[in-house]
Amino acid sequence: MKPGHSVLALLLSAAAFALYVYPVAGRANGEIHYGEPVDVGRGTIRAYLALDAAAKPVELGILMTAGAFEGLPAGHSTTGRCFDLNGNGRIDDSGECEGDYEYALALPSAAASRGDLPFQWIAVDWNGQGHAPPGIYDLPHFDFHFYIDDQSAVRAIKTGSCGIFIDCDDFKRATRPVPARYVDARHVNVDAAVGAMGNHLIDSTSREFAKPPRKFTHTWIFGAYDGRITFYEPMITREFFMTRPNMCAAIKQPSAWQIGGYYPTRYCIRYHPRADKYTVSLEGLEYRKAE
Numbered sequence: 001m002k003p004g005h006s007v008l009a010l011l012l013s014a015a016a017f018a019l020y021v022y023p024v025a026g027r028a029n030g031e032i033h034y035g036e037p038v039d040v041g042r043g044t045i046r047a048y049l050a051l052d053a054a055a056k057p058v059e060l061g062i063l064m065t066a067g068a069f070e071g072l073p074a075g076h077s078t079t080g081r082c083f084d085l086n087g088n089g090r091i092d093d094s095g096e097c098e099g100d101y102e103y104a105l106a107l108p109s110a111a112a113s114r115g116d117l118p119f120q121w122i123a124v125d126w127n128g129q130g131h132a133p134p135g136i137y138d139l140p141h142f143d144f145h146f147y148i149d150d151q152s153a154v155r156a157i158k159t160g161s162c163g164i165f166i167d168c169d170d171f172k173r174a175t176r177p178v179p180a181r182y183v184d185a186r187h188v189n190v191d192a193a194v195g196a197m198g199n200h201l202i203d204s205t206s207r208e209f210a211k212p213p214r215k216f217t218h219t220w221i222f223g224a225y226d227g228r229i230t231f232y233e234p235m236i237t238r239e240f241f242m243t244r245p246n247m248c249a250a251i252k253q254p255s256a257w258q259i260g261g262y263y264p265t266r267y268c269i270r271y272h273p274r275a276d277k278y279t280v281s282l283e284g285l286e287y288r289k290a291e
Helices: 007-021 151-155 167-173
Strands: 031-034 038-041 043-051 057-065 101-106 119-126 143-148 187-188 199-203 218-225 226-236 248-249 261-263 266-272 278-282 286-288
Touching: 038 101, 143 278, 167 218, 167 261, 187 218, 226 266, 226 278
Parallel strands: none
Antiparallel strands: 031 043, 038 043, 043 057, 057 278, 101 119, 119 143, 143 226, 187 199, 199 218, 218 226, 248 266, 261 286, 266 278
C-alpha cells in the first residue's frame, strides 16, 4: 500500500473502477443485473437491467465491449433467414438469405422474474452490408430487437418467398394492421416483414426520409405481428457508434398498450470512455396498464 492510502480509500477506488467496468448511467444508488455475455466480433455483448433504490426498473439495455465492433463479418450471412427461392434444393448465395448475423441475449434473471417488464429477450442483428431499402439502410449497422413475444413464437414465423424471406401466410399475419391506439401514427407499414422476426413499422418522419434525405445514423422501429406490437427496435450504424456518442432520443408514444408493464419513453446510445464500452438502452421507463 502506498503511503497515505487507507484501506477505505482503496475500497472506494475499487468500487469506482467497478462502476466504470460495468457502466450504466448514474445508477450507483440502485442495482444493476447482467445477463450472460455473448461473443460478438472480438468482444462481447450482454443484456442488463438497472433498478433504482426502490427496485423500480429504470433502464433495460445492452452492454457492448469495444471489441464487439471489430472483426465483424463483412458479407451476408448464408445461414439465417434463408429460403430456396429458385427451388434447386440448396441455398446458393446471399441472394436467398436476408443476410444478418443474429446474437440472442437472455435477460438477467432479475428481469425475467419480475412480471412487470413486457420484454422477454433481445436479439442483436449485425448487417455488414446493411439491408433494404437501398440508399437508406444499406450501411453497416446493428438492429437491436427487444422482443415482447417469446423466442418460440418469433422462431415460428416461417421463412418463405414473400416479403423479406417470409412465408406468404405468415406475411399476411405479420402485416395485419395494429389497432391505431397501440402505435404512433407516424410509424407506418411498408410491408417490411421478415421471417423469424416479424413486420417493421418505420418512422416516416425519421431524418433518412426527410426531403432532402439525411444520412441514416440511428432510428426507431416498432415491430408487429398478427395485429400486435411484438418488439421495440433501435437501429444504429457502426459508423455512428464510432463517433463515441452520448445521446438519447424520444420514442413516439402510442395512446394505449396491449400488455401492461414498464415501457420506455426514450432510447439512449452512449460511449463510456473510462471503461471503453458502449450501451444501447431503453430508458425513462413508465408503467402502462393494458387497455
